[in-house]
Each structure stands twice: as structure tokens, then as C-alpha cells.
Amino acid sequence: MNLLIFNFFSIIFISLKLVSASGYQCQGPIKLTPPEDLNKIVYWPSIWNDSMPPVQFATQQNCEWQITVPTGLFATAVFYRDAPTSIGISVEFPNGYSEGLDNNDHYPFIFTSPMFKVKLYKSAKQGQFSFKVTWSKYPDAPINHICLMKGGNPVAQSPNSSITVFTAETNVSFLAFSLKNASHYPLLRQSAIYDGDSTSGNFLGNLYAAMMQGKAVISTGRNLAINTFGLYNLFNYTLYMAQDHSNDQNVLKYEGKNCPSDYKCRVTLNALSGRAVIVTSGNQPEFITGIDNFPDNSTLKIYEGVISTNTLVTTLTKANYQYRLPMELKNTIHQYVLDDKLLDIELSRDVNNGYVTGNPISSASTATIPTSATSAAVTAFSSSSGVSSVSTTSSKFSMTTTNTDLTTIFGLETTTKSSPTRFVILVILFSNFIIFLQENQFML
Incomplete structure (x- = not known):
């Protein structure tokens, strides 16, 4: 022995x-x-x-x-x-x-x-x-079934203790998001995406690989499953999004982004080889605080939810973007679509970052005009027009509008108003147009 x-x-x-x-x-x-x-x-x-x-x-x-x-x-x-x-x-x-x-x-x-x-x-x-x-x-875990419809809004989720199974009308388009702290990226390897309706399906990747490839993961059939194991103990914000593949609009580069909480961050849309989309998601409002060097002949379209004409928030070009920013978005999913070239966008979820060089925040449904440029015109015409509801004491004058030809010039949208109110609005717009020409040294 x-x-x-x-x-x-x-x-x-x-x-x-x-x-x-x-x-x-x-x-x-x-x-x-x-x-x-x-x-x-x-x-x-x-x-x-x-x-x-x-x-x-x-x-x-x-x-x-x-x-x-x-x-x-x-x-x-x-x-x-x-x-x-x-x-x-x-x-x-x-x-x-x-x-x-x-x-x-x-x-x-x-x-x-x-x-x-x-x-x-x-x-x-x-x-x-x-x-x-x-x-x-595999531990016993509840199954969370989610249906995805053609033309329906995408579904964004944070990690959870369930195995989520997405079922689409065509195929499932699955998009992984970046993390708020890039040093934590290796943790995303503790996840698995399956082609099918269970963990027995073929392995399609993990959240880290899906994020790094810069495009959506597409299921071969109508089902896709995601298991995030214990990541719900580490992250409480959106890590992925799914939608019906027919909603992808043949996007070449598709990325989900998380900005650091309450801080500005810069995201880059790269459409040099084809249309590029960046998606953000969260329960707080999001602010577009700046755009650097808007390229000629490029168009940035911003959608809340699915990419469709019904969810289009605004269209920005080199000619109008300066008059539309800063802008507030309030839906939970925002999709930024660039058709050509490169574009850097500055985003924030901090309302205090929504003010740039003293400009108030605007949104798709509310156009904001500084009182200093309009108070005289409002005072002069409010009594003669019979309008008593227009305030000149506020730091800004807001009016709800919808699309007309004025959108291209002022970044505004107009709705049907009563005749006196319409008259005041036109006076305000004309006053701002004169000031704009003077500030830019145009000859009148």
C-alpha cells in the first residue's frame, strides 16, 4: 500500500x-x-x-x-x-x-x-x-412568449429570469444593445440566442457577438429564443430588441445603443455603404442636443417605434437641423435612420442638457419660439384680434402644429386654428423670419 x-x-x-x-x-x-x-x-x-x-x-x-x-x-x-x-x-x-x-x-x-x-x-x-x-x-425557468407583427412596434427588453420566445409573422429580427459601461462588455457572453422556440434550437450567438456584428440576428424560421441566465442581477436596462423581419427596411447597419445615464454621449451613424440605423430605448425622455457637420444631400429621419410613415417624428437635413435642435423624444423606442454618409449625433437623457446656447427644447409636436423675438408682435395684435390666451410673460411661447411648407423653413408644424389665432401665429412666424434674415446679414 x-x-x-x-x-x-x-x-x-x-x-x-x-x-x-x-x-x-x-x-x-x-x-x-x-x-x-x-x-x-x-x-x-x-x-x-x-x-x-x-x-x-x-x-x-x-x-x-x-x-x-x-x-x-x-x-x-x-x-x-x-x-x-x-x-x-x-x-x-x-x-x-x-x-x-x-x-x-x-x-x-x-x-x-x-x-x-x-x-x-x-x-x-x-x-x-x-x-x-x-x-x-438548464434550470426550470418560465417561458415568456411575445408575438411580433408586420408593421408592429419592436419589443425592447432588459434581461430577466425568463426564457423569452419571440414569434414573428415572417422571421424574427433580433438586435443587441451596447452597455452603458464598455468595460462590462465581456459579461454579455453569459447569454445565448437560439434559432427556434426553445433552448434546444441551434445556437445563433450571444449578446456580445450580436452587438459587435453591428446588424440584426435573423432567425431561419418564425421563432427565436433568448436566455440571459443571471444578467438580470447585473443590468436593469434594455439589452435587446426584437421585431418582425419585414420591418427592417433592408438596413445595412443596425445598432442598439445605451448612453451613460444622465450624461451626453455621441453616437455615429455610418451610412457610407447603405442605410444605417441606430436604436435607443428607455423610460425617460431622450434629448437630441447637437449634430456635428451635417453632410450635404443626406437625410436623417427619426421614428418613435417601428420605422413607418405613421411613426415618423421629424426629417432633418443640413438646411433645417439647426432650427430644430435641441429636440425631445418621449416614446420608449427611437430609431435614427441615415440614408447616406456619416453623421455624429449628441444625445442625453438629462433635461438640463437639453438647453444648448440658451435655446429651449423643442419636440415633434411642440415648436418653441423665444418670447424676446415675439412678445412685441403678440402684444401689438392680441387686443385687436380678440385673443386673450397668448402669454407674453413666459420665457417661451409654444404652439401645437402639424406639417405644412413652413416646416422646411422654421422646423415647425401647423394645425388648424381659429382665424384670430392663425393671424397671431403668422405674425409670430413673420417676425422670427425677419430676425433670422437680420442675424444672418441678408439684405431686405
Whole structure:
């Protein structure tokens, strides 16, 4: 018995010595399968555990590990890399998508059936690399069924404890959002998108990969499922949106964005190769506080909800955008659509950021005009017209309007009014037009 114990520890000692001397060999492919006891952790190399530094590997070898994930299970893997950046080490997801591994990135990956791969590429340099894998059964979770209609509004969600199944009339178009803090992006790997109505469907990606690709994930059929595992403990804001694929309008670049709370942020629409859309979502109003260098012959259309003529909030061009901003949007989903070139937009959810150079906030349904430019005209005509409801003491004069030809000039929209009120409005508009010409040194 004593001799057996001595021999066992001798083998362990010799193995450690060989590994530390030249590094381990791993040409493979090396196949790993779940243990009978799913509570057990599988380590590579088997002589290593996560209380130790990663183990050195030998040079000049291409290695591949194939890790089986049976149906009904998912795998969680953590990788420990300490190697020069010139050494390539990557993981390959079940759908063929690959992601490089970085030093000191110990955030978990989640993989679904049937298999994922780990690859180490040939290099003359040495490095250290180890990993651990656990397999788990899917926990019992409620199923949240959501129907998506042609022409219907998209559905945006924060992570939750349910498995959400979207069912569309055609196909499901699924869009992942960025995070408020980019340093947390690796956490989005703890999610899975499935092609179908359950976790047995083919793996389509995770929220991180879907966000990075800059376009929507499209289901092959009418159903798509999303499992965010424990992300609901970390994030309480929108991380994804789904709609019927017919609503996509053949958009080339489709991105969901989250701005830092209560701070301005800049988003870029890149329509150099085709129409680009940026989507934002939240329960608070959103303010467009600025646009830099609006390109010639480009058009920015802003929608609240689905992209359609009925939900179009405003159309901005180089000729009118300065008179429309800042602008407030109040719906929960906003879609910014650029038809050509590049455009930077400054957004905020802080009402105090809605004021730029003293201009009050406008919106699609309310046009705001400074009293200093109109109070004299209002005072002069209010008594003769019989209008007593127009206030000249407020810091701004607001009127509700709908689209007419004046929209192009003033960024205003007009509705049907009584004759006296219409007369006052026309006087106000004419007064502002004269001031605009004077400020821009036009000859009258």
C-alpha cells in the first residue's frame, strides 16, 4: 500500500516536472466530455486548478480542444491565458463564430450544444494557458412568449429570469444593445440566442457577438429564443430588441445603443455603404442636443417605434437641423435612420442638457419660439384680434402644429386654428423670419 502511494505521487511529481520544463503537448484534437457528476469541474491540464497560475505550453504546436455539450446541457468555461499577444488563442462557438482570448480575461463564457472548440496556434514563443469547464442542466425557468407583427412596434427588453420566445409573422429580427459601461462588455457572453422556440434550437450567438456584428440576428424560421441566465442581477436596462423581419427596411447597419445615464454621449451613424440605423430605448425622455457637420444631400429621419410613415417624428437635413435642435423624444423606442454618409449625433437623457446656447427644447409636436423675438408682435395684435390666451410673460411661447411648407423653413408644424389665432401665429412666424434674415446679414 505504501509503495502504491509512493508510486502515485512519483508520477504526479514527474508530470509536473515535465510540464514545467518544456511545456505541455496538446496537438490533439483533445476531446473533453462532461463527467457523470456534473458538480465536478474539468480542468486542463488535469494536474492544474484555478488556485494555481496557468501552465506553460510547448512551442511550435497547433492545438485543438473539442468540448462536447450534450443536448439539455450548457457549458460554462473560464480561460486563464498569460502569453505574448503574438500568440493566437481562440474559442469557436457552435455556430462557427470565433473570438480571441485575452490575457487576464477571467469572465465566463457560456456554450450550448453540440460542441465548442479551443484553438492554440503555432508559435515560436512560449506562454501559459489553462482553462476549466463545468456542465449544467438548464434550470426550470418560465417561458415568456411575445408575438411580433408586420408593421408592429419592436419589443425592447432588459434581461430577466425568463426564457423569452419571440414569434414573428415572417422571421424574427433580433438586435443587441451596447452597455452603458464598455468595460462590462465581456459579461454579455453569459447569454445565448437560439434559432427556434426553445433552448434546444441551434445556437445563433450571444449578446456580445450580436452587438459587435453591428446588424440584426435573423432567425431561419418564425421563432427565436433568448436566455440571459443571471444578467438580470447585473443590468436593469434594455439589452435587446426584437421585431418582425419585414420591418427592417433592408438596413445595412443596425445598432442598439445605451448612453451613460444622465450624461451626453455621441453616437455615429455610418451610412457610407447603405442605410444605417441606430436604436435607443428607455423610460425617460431622450434629448437630441447637437449634430456635428451635417453632410450635404443626406437625410436623417427619426421614428418613435417601428420605422413607418405613421411613426415618423421629424426629417432633418443640413438646411433645417439647426432650427430644430435641441429636440425631445418621449416614446420608449427611437430609431435614427441615415440614408447616406456619416453623421455624429449628441444625445442625453438629462433635461438640463437639453438647453444648448440658451435655446429651449423643442419636440415633434411642440415648436418653441423665444418670447424676446415675439412678445412685441403678440402684444401689438392680441387686443385687436380678440385673443386673450397668448402669454407674453413666459420665457417661451409654444404652439401645437402639424406639417405644412413652413416646416422646411422654421422646423415647425401647423394645425388648424381659429382665424384670430392663425393671424397671431403668422405674425409670430413673420417676425422670427425677419430676425433670422437680420442675424444672418441678408439684405431686405
